Amino acid sequence: xxxxxxxxxxxxxxxxxxxxxxxxxxxxxxxxxxxxxxxxxxxxxxxxxxxxxxxxxxxxxxxxxxxxxxxxxxxxxxxxxxxxxxxxxxxxxxxxxxxxxxxxxxxxxxxxxxxxxxxxxxxxxxxxxxxxxxxxxxxxxxxxxxxxxxxxxxxxxxxxxxxxxxxxxxxxxxxxxxxxxxxxxxxxxxxxxxxxxxxxxxxxxxxxxxxxxxxxxxxxxxxxxxxxxxxxxxxxxxxxxxxxxxxxxxxxxxxxxxxxxxxxxxxxxxxxxxxxxxxxxxxxxxxxxxxxxxxxxxxxxxxxxxxxxxxxxxxxxxxxxxxxxxxxxxxxxxxxxxxxxxxxxxxxxxxxxxxxxxxxxxxxxxxxxxxxxxxxxxxxxxxxxxxxxxxxxxxxxxxxxxxxxxxxxxxxxxxxxxxxxxxxxxxxxxxxxxxxxxxxxxxxxxxxxxxxxxxxxxxxxxxxxxxxxxxxxxxxxxxxxxxxxxxxxxxxxxxxxxxxxxxxxxxxxxxxxxxxxxxxxxxxxxxxxxxxxxxxxxxxxxxxxxxxxxxxxxxxxxxxxxxxxxxxxxxxxxxxxxxxxxxxxxxxxxxxxxxxxxxxxxxxxxxxxxxxxxxxxxxxxxxxxxxxxxxxxxxxxxxxxxxxxxxxxxxxxxxxxxxxxxxxxxxxxxxxxxxxxxxxxxxxxxxxxxxxxxxxxxxxxxxxxxxxxxxxxxxxxxxxxxxxxxxxxxxxxxxxxxxxxxxxxxxxxxxxxxxxxxxxxxxxxxxxxxxxxxxxxxxxxxxxxxxxxxxxxxxxxxxxxxxxxxxxxxxxxxxxxxxxxxxxxxxxxxxxxxxxxxxxxxxxxxxxxxxxxxxxxxxxxxxxxxxxxxxxxxxxxxxxx
Amino acid sequence: xxxxxxxxxxxxxxxxxxxxxxxxxxxxxxxxxxxxxxxxxxxxxxxxxxxxxxxxxxxxxxxxxxxxxxxxxxxxxxxxxxxxxxxxxxxxxxxxxxxxxxxxxxxxx
Numbered sequence: 001x002x003x004x005x006x007x008x009x010x011x012x013x014x015x016x017x018x019x020x021x022x023x024x025x026x027x028x029x030x031x032x033x034x035x036x037x038x039x040x041x042x043x044x045x046x047x048x049x050x051x052x053x054x055x056x057x058x059x060x061x062x063x064x065x066x067x068x069x070x071x072x073x074x075x076x077x078x079x080x081x082x083x084x085x086x087x088x089x090x091x092x093x094x095x096x097x098x099x100x101x102x103x104x105x106x107x108x109x110x111x112x113x114x115x116x117x118x119x120x121x122x123x124x125x126x127x128x129x130x131x132x133x134x135x136x137x138x139x140x141x142x143x144x145x146x147x148x149x150x151x152x153x154x155x156x157x158x159x160x161x162x163x164x165x166x167x168x169x170x171x172x173x174x175x176x177x178x179x180x181x182x183x184x185x186x187x188x189x190x191x192x193x194x195x196x197x198x199x200x201x202x203x204x205x206x207x208x209x210x211x212x213x214x215x216x217x218x219x220x221x222x223x224x225x226x227x228x229x230x231x232x233x234x235x236x237x238x239x240x241x242x243x244x245x246x247x248x249x250x251x252x253x254x255x256x257x258x259x260x261x262x263x264x265x266x267x268x269x270x271x272x273x274x275x276x277x278x279x280x281x282x283x284x285x286x287x288x289x290x291x292x293x294x295x296x297x298x299x300x301x302x303x304x305x306x307x308x309x310x311x312x313x314x315x316x317x318x319x320x321x322x323x324x325x326x327x328x329x330x331x332x333x334x335x336x337x338x339x340x341x342x343x344x345x346x347x348x349x350x351x352x353x354x355x356x357x358x359x360x361x362x363x364x365x366x367x368x369x370x371x372x373x374x375x376x377x378x379x380x381x382x383x384x385x386x387x388x389x390x391x392x393x394x395x396x397x398x399x400x401x402x403x404x405x406x407x408x409x410x411x412x413x414x415x416x417x418x419x420x421x422x423x424x425x426x427x428x429x430x431x432x433x434x435x436x437x438x439x440x441x442x443x444x445x446x447x448x449x450x451x452x453x454x455x456x457x458x459x460x461x462x463x464x465x466x467x468x469x470x471x472x473x474x475x476x477x478x479x480x481x482x483x484x485x486x487x488x489x490x491x492x493x494x495x496x497x498x499x500x501x502x503x504x505x506x507x508x509x510x511x512x513x514x515x516x517x518x519x520x521x522x523x524x525x526x527x528x529x530x531x532x533x534x535x536x537x538x539x540x541x542x543x544x545x546x547x548x549x550x551x552x553x554x555x556x557x558x559x560x561x562x563x564x565x566x567x568x569x570x571x572x573x574x575x576x577x578x579x580x581x582x583x584x585x586x587x588x589x590x591x592x593x594x595x596x597x598x599x600x601x602x603x604x605x606x607x608x609x610x611x612x613x614x615x616x617x618x619x620x621x622x623x624x625x626x627x628x629x630x631x632x633x634x635x636x637x638x639x640x641x642x643x644x645x646x647x648x649x650x651x652x653x654x655x656x657x658x659x660x661x662x663x664x665x666x667x668x669x670x671x672x673x674x675x676x677x678x679x680x681x682x683x684x685x686x687x688x689x690x691x692x693x694x695x696x697x698x699x700x701x702x703x704x705x706x707x708x709x710x711x712x713x714x715x716x717x718x719x720x721x722x723x724x725x726x727x728x729x730x731x732x733x734x735x736x737x738x739x740x741x742x743x744x745x746x747x748x749x750x751x752x753x754x755x756x757x758x759x760x761x762x763x764x765x766x767x768x769x770x771x772x773x774x775x776x777x778x779x780x781x782x783x784x785x786x787x788x789x790x791x792x793x794x795x796x797x798x799x800x801x802x803x804x805x806x807x808x809x810x811x812x813x814x815x816x817x818x819x820x821x822x823x824x825x826x827x828x829x830x831x832x833x834x835x836x837x838x839x840x841x842x843x844x845x846x847x848x849x850x851x852x853x854x855x856x857x858x859x860x861x862x863x864x865x866x867x868x869x870x871x872x873x874x875x876x877x878x879x880x881x
Numbered sequence: 882x883x884x885x886x887x888x889x890x891x892x893x894x895x896x897x898x899x900x901x902x903x904x905x906x907x908x909x910x911x912x913x914x915x916x917x918x919x920x921x922x923x924x925x926x927x928x929x930x931x932x933x934x935x936x937x938x939x940x941x942x943x944x945x946x947x948x949x950x951x952x953x954x955x956x957x958x959x960x961x962x963x964x965x966x967x968x969x970x971x972x973x974x975x976x977x978x979x980x981x982x983x984x985x986x987x988x989x990x
Contacts, residue, residue, distance in 0.1 A: 055932050
C-alpha cells in the first residue's frame with residue numbers, strides 16, 4: 001500500500017513539490033507569528049531546495065522516478081530526430097512484425113497444445129517403414145480391426161481413441177440443391193470424455209454412440225461451425241443433415257476452442273466411427289489415426305512394445321489374404337516399426353508439410369530483424385550530439401550505470417513503438433499467409449488466439465531487441481572520456497570499428513537471406529516449368545456425384561449435352577482428375593510371370609479423353625464407345641519401358657495381380673504426370689470408363705469427372721453455367737466440385753510459391769535495410785572526417801584517392817561479410833534439402849546472383865557519400881575550423 | 882544551559898510521543914511542543930524535522946491532512962496511525978533499555 005503510494009507519487013511529482021513548498025511556507029509564517037526574525041527562521045530551516053529533495057526522495061520510488069525522467073528525456077530525443085527515429089521505428093516495426101507473425105504461425109501450427117485435459121499425456125501411433133523403392137517413409141493410418149485389437153489388448157494400461165482424417169464432405173440440411181461442404185471427422189464416441197470436453201449446448205457423443213456399425217446417426221458440431229453456420233442458434237440440436245444416404249441428427253455442440261485434432265483444418269462436424277460402416281470391418285482400409293492416452297504411471301515403451309506385437313501378428317495374418325503379392329515383399333512382412341509419438345499439439349499433414357518451411361521462414365525473419373537492429377544500433381551510435389552530451393553528463397557527476405540506463409530507456413521506447421506497429425502488422429499478416437495455403441476455394445484455417453503466449457513472445461522480443469541494439473551503444477556512450485569529447489577531438493576510432501563490424505554482419509545476413517530466397521525462387525521455377533505431358537490450358541474439371549449409381553450411357557449423354565454449350569471445345573470423362581491425389585494401383589504380371597514389384601497406376605477414361613487433355617497418342621488407337629474394362633488398355637511410355645523393355649506392346653497383353661483380369665494393349669500414350677509433380681513418371685494404364693462385370697453386364701457409375709476443354713484462357717467463367725447444365729441434363733447428377741486443371745497443378749506447388757514469395761519479400765526488405773545502413777554509416781564517416789578530407793584536398797590529394805579513403809575500409813567489410821554470408825548460406829542450404837527442388841546449393845549461379853545484387857546495392861549506397869566527400873570545399877572547411 | 886539538539890535517533894520517538902498526547906499538530910507545533918515539554922532543553926532541528934515527518938508518513942506511522950486555519954492559511958497536520966502507536970511502544974521500550982543500560986554504566990564505572 002505504501003509502495004503503491006510511492007509509485008503513484010512518481011507520476012505526481014509537481015504536486016508533491018508544491019505541497020512540500022507550501023508546508024515550509026506555513027512553517028515560516030508560524031515562526032514569524034511567534035515573533036521570530038524571518039531571516040533567522042529561514043536560516044534555521046536550512047536550504048529549502050535540499051530539504052524538499054530529501055522529502056521528495058522519501059516520498060517516491062527513486063529508481064522509478066529516474067526511469068520516468070529518462071522516458072521523458074528519451075521521448076524528447078525521439079521527437080527531435082523525427083525522420084531518423086521514424087525510419088528506425090518503421091524498419092524495426094516491419095522486422096518485429098514479421099517476427100511476431102512468424103511466431104504466431106509456428107505457435108498455432110506446431111507448438112500450441114490441443115485444448116484438452118492433460119494434452120501432454122497424448123500420443124499417436126506412427127509407423128516407420130520403407131516404400132517399394134526402398135526409401136524410408138512414415139505413415140500413421142490404421143484400420144479399424146487393428147484399432148479394435150489394440151484397444152482390447154492394452155485396455156488396462158491405456159485408453160485408445162480412433163479419429164479419422166478430417167475429410168471435406170458434401171452434406172445438406174435441406175434438399176440436394178443446397179449441398180454444402182463441411183470438414184468431418186469420425187471419432188470414437190468416448191473421445192469427448194477422454195479429452196475432458198464439455199458441450200456448449202445439447203450433449204456430446206459417448207461410448208454408447210459408437211457400438212454397432214451404421215446404427216448411430218448422431219453428430220456433434222464444433223463451436224466454430226455452430227457460430228459460423230448457425231450464428232450460435234441453440235435450436236440446432238435435433239436438426240438433421242444428410243450426407244450420402246445417411247441422415248444424421250445433431251445432438252449437441254462441443255465447447256469453445258476444440259477444433260479437431262488437425263492443426264490447419266478446423267473440423268466442423270464430429271460423427272461416430274461406427275458411421276464409417278463400409279470400412280469398419282475391413283482390415284485393408286486404412287482411414288484413421290490411433291491416439292493413445294496411457295493411464296497414470298504407465299510407461300510408454302512397454303505399451304509400444306505390446307502394441308507392436310499385436311500389429312505384427314495382425315499384419316502377418318492379413319498378409320495371408322494377399323493374392324499374387326510379390327514374394328520379395330512378403331519376406332519379413334510387416335517391416336514397419338511402430339512408434340508412439342507425442343501428440344500434445346495434435347497431428348496433421350500441414351504440420352508435416354510446413355514444419356521446415358516455417359522454420360526456414362522464421363530464420364529469414366530473424367536475420368532481417370538482426371539487420372534492422374544493426375541499423376538502429378548504428379543510428380543510436382551516430383547521433384552526433386551524443387558524445388558531447390554524455391561527456392557533459394559525466395563531468396557533472398552522472399554515474400555510468402545511470403547513463404547506460406538512459407540510453408537503454410531510449411532504445412526500449414524505440415522498440416516499444418516498433419512492437420506496437422509490428423503487432424498491427426502481425427495481426428494482419430499471419431492470417432493473410434495462412435489464407436494462401438491451400439487452394440483459394442478451400443483455404444487452410446488456423447486458430448490465432450491472442451493470449452499470453454503471443455504477448456509473452458512480444459515482451460521477450462522487445463527485451464531482446466532493446467539489448468541487441470541498445471546495449472553496446474549504451475556502453476560505448478557511457479564510456480566517453482569527457483575531456484577529449486568536450487575538446488571536440490575525434491575519439492571516434494572505436495565507434496567506427498563497431499559500426500564497421502555491424503556493416504559486415506549486415507552484409508553477411510543479407511547475403512544469406514538473398515541466397516535462400518534465390519534457392520526458393522529457382523526451385524519454384526523448376527517445378528512450375530516441368531512438362532506435365534498434357535495441356536491444362538482451358539481445362540475445367542467438373543467432379544460429379546450421383547445419389548444412386550447411374551448407367552454409363554447417362555454419363556455419356558451428359559457429356560454430349562455439355563459439348564453443345566457455347567465456348568466448350570471438347571468434353572470427356574475420367575474417374576478422377578490427373579494430379580488430384582486420387583489413385584488406384586496394382587501389381588502387373590506379363591506373360592504369366594510372377595507379379596512385378598513395381599506398381600502400375602490405373603485411370604478409367606472415356607473415348608476422346610486423350611484428345612481433350614492433349615495427351616499424345618504415340619501408337620495404336622484411342623478407346624471406342626464399345627470398349628469395356630477389362631479387355632483393352634492404353635499404356636504410357638514409362639509402362640512400356642518398365643514392363644516391355646521398350647518393345648512395341650500393341651497387341652500384347654498383361655494381367656493385374658489382384659483381380660487376375662487380362663488386358664490387351666491397344667494404344668501407347670505419351671507420359672503424363674499421374675500423381676505428383678515431384679516424383680518420376682509412373683507406369684500408367686488407361687482403361688475404358690465402361691466397366692463390365694464377369695457376366696458381361698456394364699456397371700453403373702457413382703462418381704466421375706467431366707473434363708471440359710474451353711476456348712477461353714480463364715475457364716472459371718463458364719463454371720456456374722456448366723454446373724447448371726449438368727443438373728439440367730440429368731437431375732440425378734450433381735457437380736460437387738469445379739476446379740481448373742491449372743488449379744489442381746498449382747495446389748502441388750502452394751508451399752513453394754508461398755516460400756518463394758515471402759522469401760523474396762524478406763530479401764527485398766533485407767537489401768533495403770542493409771543499403772540504408774551502409775549509406776548511413778558512410779555518410780556519418782564522411783561527416784566525421786570532413787576536416788581531414790578538406791585538408792587533404794587543400795594540399796592537393798587526387799579525387800580518386802579521396803574516394804578510396806572514404807570507401808576502402810567499408811568495401812573491405814562488405815567483402816568480409818559477403819564471404820561469411822556465402823559460407824553460412826551453403827551450410828544453411830544443407831538444412832533445406834526437402835524444400836529445394838533440383839537446385840544445387842553450390843551452383844555458381846546461385847552464389848553469383850546474391851553477390852551481384854549486393855554489389856549493386858553497395859554501389860547505390862556508397863555513391864552519395866563519395867559525391868559528398870568530393871564536393872567538400874577545402875576553403876570553406878578550413879574557414880569554419 | 883545551552884540548548885541541545887535532540888539526541889541522535891530519538892527524533893522519531895519524540896515526534897511519535899508528542900503526537901500521541903496531542904494529535905493533529907502541524908510541523909511548527911510539533912517543534913514547539915518538543916521545546917516546551919523538555920523545558921526548552923531539547924530542540925528539534927528544523928531542517929531535519931520535515932524529512933523525518935515525511936519518512937514516517939511514508940512508513941505509515943503517521944497520517945497527514947491539509948486543514949485551513951482561522952487565519953485562512955493552509956496547514957498540514959499530522960496524527961498517529963495504529964502502526965504508529967505500535968512503533969511508539971517499541972521505540973519507548975528501546976529507549977528505556979538503552980538509557981537504563983547507560984545509567985548502569987555511569988553508576989558502576
